[in-house]
Amino acid sequence: MEYLLTAITDAFGLILSLDPEVFTITLLSLRVAGTATVLAAVTGIPLAYLVATRDFRGKSALITVFNTLMALPTVVVGLFCYSFLSRKGPLGFLDLLFTPSGIILGDIILAFPLIVGLTIAAVNAVDPRARITAMSLGASPRLVSLTILIEARFGLMAALFNGFGRVVAEVGSAMMLGGNIRGYTRTITTAIALETSKGEFALGMALGIILLTLALMVNFTFRRLQMTSQR
Numbered sequence: 001m002e003y004l005l006t007a008i009t010d011a012f013g014l015i016l017s018l019d020p021e022v023f024t025i026t027l028l029s030l031r032v033a034g035t036a037t038v039l040a041a042v043t044g045i046p047l048a049y050l051v052a053t054r055d056f057r058g059k060s061a062l063i064t065v066f067n068t069l070m071a072l073p074t075v076v077v078g079l080f081c082y083s084f085l086s087r088k089g090p091l092g093f094l095d096l097l098f099t100p101s102g103i104i105l106g107d108i109i110l111a112f113p114l115i116v117g118l119t120i121a122a123v124n125a126v127d128p129r130a131r132i133t134a135m136s137l138g139a140s141p142r143l144v145s146l147t148i149l150i151e152a153r154f155g156l157m158a159a160l161f162n163g164f165g166r167v168v169a170e171v172g173s174a175m176m177l178g179g180n181i182r183g184y185t186r187t188i189t190t191a192i193a194l195e196t197s198k199g200e201f202a203l204g205m206a207l208g209i210i211l212l213t214l215a216l217m218v219n220f221t222f223r224r225l226q227m228t229s230q231r
Contacts, residue, residue, distance in 0.1 A: 010202030011209055022203070026210055029187040032100055033168035036107030037115075041160055044112050048119035049145060063120060069113035074106075078176030081106045085177070098179035103187070106173035111163035118162060122155020123148060154226060161222045165215060 014022050051062060083089050085097040085105075096102040126148050134147040149156065171189035178185030180194055188207045195204035 007201035007205045011205035014202060014206040015209065019206070022206055022210070024183060025186055025188055025191050025207060028100065028185075029168060029189075030214075032103050032107060032174075032187060033164055036104045036167050037111055037160060037164040039104070040108045040111035040115050040163055044115040045119050045149075045156065045159075048116040049123055049149065051116070052120045052123035053145075053148070063117075066113045066117045066120065070117050072110060072113065074110060074170040074172035074174075075176070077106050077109050078173035081109070081173065082176050097177065098181060098185060100178070100185055102177040103174050103185060106177045107167035107170070110170060110173065111167050114166055115159045115163045118159035119152075119156060122152040122159065125155060126151045157222055157225055161218050165218055168214060169211065 051059065051066075081102070082097065084091045085094065085102055086092055087097075096105060130147055130151045131144055134144045139147065169189060171187075171193055174180075174185075174187050175190050175193065178187065178190065180186050180190040186194075188211050192204045192207050192211075195201070195207070
């Protein structure tokens with residue numbers, strides 16, 4: 001028990017002293033996760049809207065696929081991406097393996113189905129009268145779509161925050177695609193795994209505390225946005 005208290009004390013010491021390595025790792029994790037979430041949202045939300053508002057053959061099966069992929073194991077994503085990005089793979093010429101961009105690519109694949117699935121659910125939950133009212137007022141198709149997305153804003157925010165939470169806390173794909181290179185591709189989760197295996201509990205604990213703080217901040221922000229929008 002004593003070693004645990006010592007590790008926690010040392011961890012807070014690293015955080016409060018603004019340890020350069022701790023904050024380099026944290027900033028890289030935020031940049032990678034934020035970029036992946038934005039790119040997944042830019043492509044995923046429009047696709048989800050089309051799936052939710054259009055009737056076509058195989059729609060139910062497609063939604064089932066997206067819902068299944070929401071639980072896609074990170075190591076599986078890492079394995080497939082590694083196969084494509086390695087020098088012998090079809091995308092090896094891009095030189096993305098063991099780079100932050102390679103981690104972002106894997107994170108996009110992880111966040112995309114989650115954002116799509118939650119957005120579909122959010123759009124389907126919108127009162128059908130919102131579309132009818134907008135159309136009766138002469139709104140263009142674009143404005144009708146915007147109206148529906150505004151009505152589904154809470155679900156969209158949940159999709160974005162869950163997508164970010166999914167990628168900022170994953171370790172399997174980041175380890176395989178980034179290589180855990182110090183100062184270049186080392187994220188919070190890969191650093192925690194490495195430092196713990198080395199017995200450096202203080203640094204691992206410090207990064208764990210930061211990761212939990214980020215999760216708390218994301219949920220707090222989501223809650224605040226909900227309360228503000230309801231006023």
